[in-house]
Amino acid sequence: MNNCSNSIAVVGAGLTGLTAAHRLVQLGRRVRVFELADRPGGMIRSERDGGWLVEAGPNSLRETSPEITQLVTSLGLDPVKTVARPEAKHRYLVRAGRLLAVPASPSELLGSKLLSFGTKARLAAELLRRPRPRVADLSLAALAREHFGQELVDYAVSPIVSGVYAGDPAKLSARHAFPSLWTMEQTHGSLLRGQAAQARARRTAGHLSPTPVFAFSDGLATLPRALAAALPGGSLEFGAEVAHLQPGPPWQLTWHRGGVAHTEEFERVVLALPAAALARLIIGPGGARPLAALGEIEHASLTSFFLGYARSQITHPLDGFGLLVPAVEKRSVLGVIFSSTVFAGRAPAGHIALTVLVGGTLRPDLATLAPAALLPLVQRELAGLLGVEGDPVFERHHAWPHAIPQYNLGYERYLGAITRCEQACSGLFIGGHVRDGIGLSDCLASGLRLADMAMADEILPQ
Numbered sequence: 149m150n151n152c153s154n155s156i157a158v159v160g161a162g163l164t165g166l167t168a169a170h171r172l173v174q175l176g177r178r179v180r181v182f183e184l185a186d187r188p189g190g191m192i193r194s195e196r197d198g199g200w201l202v203e204a205g206p207n208s209l210r211e212t213s214p215e216i217t218q219l220v221t222s223l224g225l226d227p228v229k230t231v232a233r234p235e236a237k238h239r240y241l242v243r244a245g246r247l248l249a250v251p252a253s254p255s256e257l258l259g260s261k262l263l264s265f266g267t268k269a270r271l272a273a274e275l276l277r278r279p280r281p282r283v284a285d286l287s288l289a290a291l292a293r294e295h296f297g298q299e300l301v302d303y304a305v306s307p308i309v310s311g312v313y314a315g316d317p318a319k320l321s322a323r324h325a326f327p328s329l330w331t332m333e334q335t336h337g338s339l340l341r342g343q344a345a346q347a348r349a350r351r352t353a354g355h356l357s358p359t360p361v362f363a364f365s366d367g368l369a370t371l372p373r374a375l376a377a378a379l380p381g382g383s384l385e386f387g388a389e390v391a392h393l394q395p396g397p398p399w400q401l402t403w404h405r406g407g408v409a410h411t412e413e414f415e416r417v418v419l420a421l422p423a424a425a426l427a428r429l430i431i432g433p434g435g436a437r438p439l440a441a442l443g444e445i446e447h448a449s450l451t452s453f454f455l456g457y458a459r460s461q462i463t464h465p466l467d468g469f470g471l472l473v474p475a476v477e478k479r480s481v482l483g484v485i486f487s488s489t490v491f492a493g494r495a496p497a498g499h500i501a502l503t504v505l506v507g508g509t510l511r512p513d514l515a516t517l518a519p520a521a522l523l524p525l526v527q528r529e530l531a532g533l534l535g536v537e538g539d540p541v542f543e544r545h546h547a548w549p550h551a552i553p554q555y556n557l558g559y560e561r562y563l564g565a566i567t568r569c570e571q572a573c574s575g576l577f578i579g580g581h582v583r584d585g586i587g588l589s590d591c592l593a594s595g596l597r598l599a600d601m602a603m604a605d606e607i608l609p610q
């Protein structure tokens with residue numbers, strides 16, 4: 149048994165775990181990071197192939213806080229940071245089989261064919277709503293319907309939810325999945341006035357609004373690689389599956405590689421794992437799995453296609469971030485990111501790259517189809533929506549059977565299990581996309597929170 153009793157174990161080297169480990173090292177702690185895979189980054193996977201840059205998982209990060217900006221700068225990544233091009237601020241939505249630009253301002257909205265006159269009038273009336281205390285949670289669809297009507301649920305909320313959660317607005321919890329909307333209703337009444345106030349507050353605090361979207365010239369994996377490289381040598385253990393924790397102090401952590409079990413001692417343990425891994429974890433004697441309930445959390449399954457074409461194969465100008473498809477349109481794709489428009493360097497000269505997402509909780513049947521069966525469906529959609537002709541000249545696909553946890557109604561059951569587990573085990577800290585928000589910026593904030601919590605209660609012996 150290795151004795152590292154004055155150091156902290158971080159389990160999981162996705163963005164959450166690596167951020168936590170990096171912060172702990174900055175604060176002077178010794179850390180050991182255990183990662184099942186043979187590379188850092190978790191869901192972040194960037195692959196360069198000649199002039200193509202494929203993002204198998206997430207495509208971009210939102211710069212929602214100064215901590216994100218500082219972290220990127222402190223890692224020396226500013227020279228390779230690529231901010232989304234100005235054209236990417238435009239978005240498209242599908243309505244009645246056609247692509248319509250999403251209005252970027254109230255005056256554009258008035259002239260837009262995206263929403264009926266009735267819904268536009270409801271939007272104006274919504275501005276007059278007074279703050280409303282609400283105790284019981286409700287679905288995002290119910291919240292939005294109450295404020296704006298069904299058409300806005302179908303043609304704004306549902307596609308946004310597809311783009312973020314690949315989920316079902318009728319099942320997602322307003323309180324847990326969109327906490328800022330939940331709070332806005334209590335403080336402002338009107339969600340529209342709440343959003344405007346939030347944007348004003350950001351500008352007053354010196355932040356850009358809307359929040360900038362960025363990646364790196366060699367893809368998002370640059371960030372976890374840099375975080376991993378900044379850790380002291382020998383602190384990252386790849387191919388290490390953590391299976392058992394014996395509460396301390398000192399905590400005893402058992403990990404496996406190639407059928408061989410290793411046990412090490414730590415003062416504290418940070419868990420930055422997906423729900424299924426937390427559910428399997430044995431904590432304490434007797435084989436108890438206190439987080440077993442997390443195994444029941446619904447996850448969206450996704451298949452992501454990265455498709456490259458010669459520019460001449462596409463008639464659409466691709467002048468935007470991409471397009472989203474409302475579920476009521478009953479199509480096979482959830483959305484398309486115009487990858488080579490959003491960021492430079494994604495496709496060779498004279499070519500364009502699209503990232504197409506298929507599946508989600510409303511179409512799990514599609515995410516499980518073999519890519520060879522799915523690609524023709526995708527190509528038919530791209531032909532109809534963007535005027536794409538012929539086969540892609542470059543193609544990659546990635547299946548994500550447990551892509552995104554759904555913060556559905558009743559999610560407090562899972563959050564409660566996590567809190568109870570922490571309370572029962574002093575020195576255990578749990579975070580990541582199962583608890584703190586599913587976006588990369590949430591995961592980064594989660595990593596910082598975990599590190600600060602692990603440092604908070606007492607100064608560890610050096």
Ligand SMILES: Cc1cc2nc3c(=O)[nH]c(=O)nc-3n(C[C@H](O)[C@H](O)[C@H](O)COP(=O)(O)OP(=O)(O)OC[C@H]3O[C@@H](n4cnc5c(N)ncnc54)[C@H](O)[C@@H]3O)c2cc1C
Nearest residue numbers: 160162163164184190191206207208390425580581587588
């Ligand atoms: C297709 C797709 C597209 C997305 N697009 C975006 C986007 O554009 N922007 C955005 O902000 N977010 C996006 N997301 C969401 C975002 O990628 C994730 O929420 C985030 O990466 C989760 O980070 P994490 O560190 O919490 O977890 P993970 O990245 O899942 O990391 C957890 C790590 O734990 C390891 N592990 C598991 N079990 C064990 C064990 N027993 N022992 C040791 N290690 C273990 C895993 O191998 C993994 O490396 C997307 C997600 C998907 C799937």
